[in-house]
Amino acid sequence: MKIRIAEARALVADVMSTYGYDAEQSAIISDHLIDTELRGFSQGGLARAVTLTERLDDSEPFGPITTIQETVSSLAIDGGDQAGYIVARELTERLIDKCETSAAVVGTARNTWCTGMFSYYLEILAAAGLMGFIASSGGPYVAPYGASEARFGTNPVAFGFPTDKDPVIWDIGTSSLMLADLTIAKKHGAELPTGLAFTASGETTTDPSAVLDGGTITTWGGHKGSGLALAAQLLGMMAGSAIAPPWLTDMGFFMFVVDPAALSPDFPARASEFVEIMHATRPVDRDQPVRVPFERSIALREQMRAAGEFEVEDRFVEALRGAASRRPA
Amino acid sequence: MKIRIAEARALVADVMSTYGYDAEQSAIISDHLIDTELRGFSQGGLARAVTLTERLDDSEPFGPITTIQETVSSLAIDGGDQAGYIVARELTERLIDKCETSAAVVGTARNTWCTGMFSYYLEILAAAGLMGFIASSGGPYVAPYGASEARFGTNPVAFGFPTDKDPVIWDIGTSSLMLADLTIAKKHGAELPTGLAFTASGETTTDPSAVLDGGTITTWGGHKGSGLALAAQLLGMMAGSAIAPPWLTDMGFFMFVVDPAALSPDFPARASEFVEIMHATRPVDRDQPVRVPFERSIALREQMRAAGEFEVEDRFVEALRGAASRRPA
Known part of the structure; x- marks a missing residue:
């Protein structure tokens, strides 16, 4: 409808x-x-x-969001098992406030779940003139490179930059498939692409049901991508979240924010200039101009x-x- | 010899x-x-x-390393055209000092070149108990996804984490090939893998000489990897370096450093625990145990x-x- x-x-x-x-x-x-x-x-x-x-x-009723540790340039919060949309938004706003007095700040949240699209928070940061980086960890669902057993979450990572116009935001998942890819393939009786998933016993499979039934998927980008997924897992653990939290609980959320004015005051204008240069770059396919993330x-x-x-x-x-x-x- | x-x-x-x-x-x-x-x-x-x-x-004789801007949690330096090994090392040490009073710090260097292996600096940070992230930009050599013209440097990115034992350091280039791959292939009369490079006029090529003669190479990891290369380029520009600096000049170097103790004091021990878990993960190939970067x-x-x-x-x-x-x- x-x-x-x-x-x-x-x-x-x-x-x-x-x-x-x-x-x-x-x-x-x-x-x-x-x-x-x-x-x-x-x-x-x-x-x-x-x-x-x-x-x-x-779920049991959730608790309040509490501060675990705080300094002028850092903030670690406990989300009280509240939805990540609330917890990460609060963290974002408190870090923006901290950037009034500190050019670099770091923030983490643990005991939360479903933080949504990281680009949402990065757009808020960019509107405040700030650059941000976000990564998160989750319950084991994705296998490290060379393994057939899950150790990572789908672990998104994202960078956002203010410009004079629209922000540039790169926001990806570090797994080769999303959970939605599996459920959609299963619903339509479709197979997964070859080489991206394992059964619970560690055999390669293209059957989405076998993956959903205790199997695992690979990381994006081979061994290089697996290292990025590991970095996101460790950053999430830096929030104090569990090493292998149960599904949709205790994800670890990590955010770093920088005020570009403390480094290069004309950065937003120059970033806009670079976006224009990207658009003017000779495309491989004449009908497909070069795009900028977001x-x-x-x-x-x-x-x-x-x-x-x-x-x-x-x-x-x-x-x-x-x-x-x-x-x- | x-x-x-x-x-x-x-x-x-x-x-x-x-x-x-x-x-x-x-x-x-x-x-x-x-x-x-x-x-x-x-x-x-x-x-x-x-x-x-x-x-x-x-080169003309280089100048001194000078401070452009400095706050409690940020430091932007000009490398005076000195080799990056010196400039990035000085930045690393000054950021470690700053972490005595600030849990999060950011640093940049412009007007430098050849910063070497980022893992070198991240190992120094890890030895001081600190987590670090580094990215850099360089002269145009790599084409954005969907383009056949160079806009990015080979733009390495890296994360390093302290543990109770050896650090975990992920350190990659965001281009599909290294410059050394081209010169080695040319020397041996070998072809490049298909689909990774363009001639100066934008045709795909496997001839390393054609690439070295004004051509360009692709980013690693398709459109996702291209976004990471763009993020590194923008981070380098945040150092104040030129948008398209000439070869081996005015690279932009960006580093942020976090003291995990301000977020999760037992992080190094838990990171060690996670490394052990990685090693104990069922491998795809029984003879190839799962490895951890570095x-x-x-x-x-x-x-x-x-x-x-x-x-x-x-x-x-x-x-x-x-x-x-x-x-x-």
């Missing part, structure tokens, strides 16, 4: 408010999920909101906002309407 | 002292190059020392040190002996 953006935003916020999140928190979760939807990553939008309700239905997201989001609505599977809207009515606000 | 480690170390230091580097600086350059040699990367050892002499023979370097270095000597092409030793005698000390 088509759903109006405003309606979807209100629906997600409404659902979240039934789980103990106040109006502001519910709006924060909703804003993140709708932004993800508008950027074309529908598996992280209303579909993810349904996952959140399932996770919250299964600009496709911005274009799609503008297009979706102008349309005022987006396409979504009926079952997700129905599940969310059910959740909104099921629990008392 | 075989050369004794002590003799090679003295020879490189001797050569460097003829170019205006004092005894301490010459020893720093020599230590870095010999360490690279002992870790098996011979193209970055005595062979690189020869490149340094060629670069220095062509441990192969450490093992090879120990073996080379025990042997007391290493193999090197005669012509490099001869060139260095010539350079040592050619200019007055």
Whole structure:
């Protein structure tokens, strides 16, 4: 079905408010999920909101976000098992405040889950004129290079840069497949590409069911990519999260923020200049101009906002309407 | 020929002292190059020392290293066109000092060249109990994904982590080939792998001479890897270096350093635990245990040190002996 953006935003916020999140928190979760939807990553939008309700239905009530350690240039928080959309957003805002007095700051969050798209936080940082780096770890799901057993999460890593215009944001997962790739392939009876997954007993497989049934997937980018996934796992552990946390619990979130003005005051203007140079670079295919990370997201989001609505599977809207009515606000 | 480690170390230091580097600086350059040699990367050892002499023979005398901007948690320096081995080492040491009072610090260097192996600096940081990240940019040599024209340097990126034992250090180049791959292929009349390089006019090629003659190579890892190369380029520009500096000049060097004790005091012990878990992970090939980045370097270095000597092409030793005698000390 088509759903109006405003309606979807209100629906997600409404659902979240039934789980103990106040109006502001519910709006924060909703804003993140709708932004993800508008950027074309529908598996992280209303579909993810349904996952959140399932996770919250299964959980003890969450606790408050607490500060573990804090200095002028560092902040380690415990998310109290709250959804990462809330925890990482709070960390982002507190680090922006710290950048008023420190040109470099580091922040971590543990005991949280579902931190969403890192580009969401990096866009907030860039709007404040700040460069950011984010990485996170999660429960074992991905095999290191040369192994057939899971040790890493899907471990996204991302860099974001302010420019004079739109930010440049690089935001990737370090696994060769996403969880959504597996569930979608299984649903459609499709096979996975060769060489990207193992069964629980360590045989290579292209069967998504075998992977979902205790198997594992490879890291992206061979041994080089595996090293980056390991770095993200260690950065997440620096947040104090468990080495092998259960699924959707105690992810480790690591963020580093720098004020470019302390290093090179004209950086945003020069970054814009470099973006123009990228666009003017001779393409391999004449019809495919060279792109810069995040600009496709911005274009799609503008297009979706102008349309005022987006396409979504009926079952997700129905599940969310059910959740909104099921629990008392 | 075989050369004794002590003799090679003295020879490189001797050569460097003829170019205006004092005894301490010459020893720093020599230590870095010999360490690279002992870790098996011979193209970055005595062979690189020869490149340094060629670069220095062509250069105006270098200036002093100067501070551009400094705060409690940040430091931007100008390398005065000194070799990166000196400049990046000084930046590393000054950032370690800053970590006495700030849990997170950032540092950049511009107007330098040949910063060597980033793992060298990360090992120094790890020995001080610190986590580090380094990236750098350079003159255009590598094409962004979807382009056939160079915009990036070979742009290495690296993360280093302290543990209770040996550090874990991930240190890669973001190009699909190294410059040394081209010169070695050309020397042996070999072809490059398909799909990794373009001629000056933008045709795909496997001929190393065509690439060296104004062509370009691709980034590692497709569009994901290209985004990482772009991030490194922008981080280098944050040092204030030029957008497209000429070959072996004005590279941009970016480093951030974090004291894990401010976030998770037991991190080094837990990182060691994770390394043990990696080693105990079921391998794809029973005879190939899962490896952790940097441990192969450490093992090879120990073996080379025990042997007391290493193999090197005669012509490099001869060139260095010539350079040592050619200019007055």
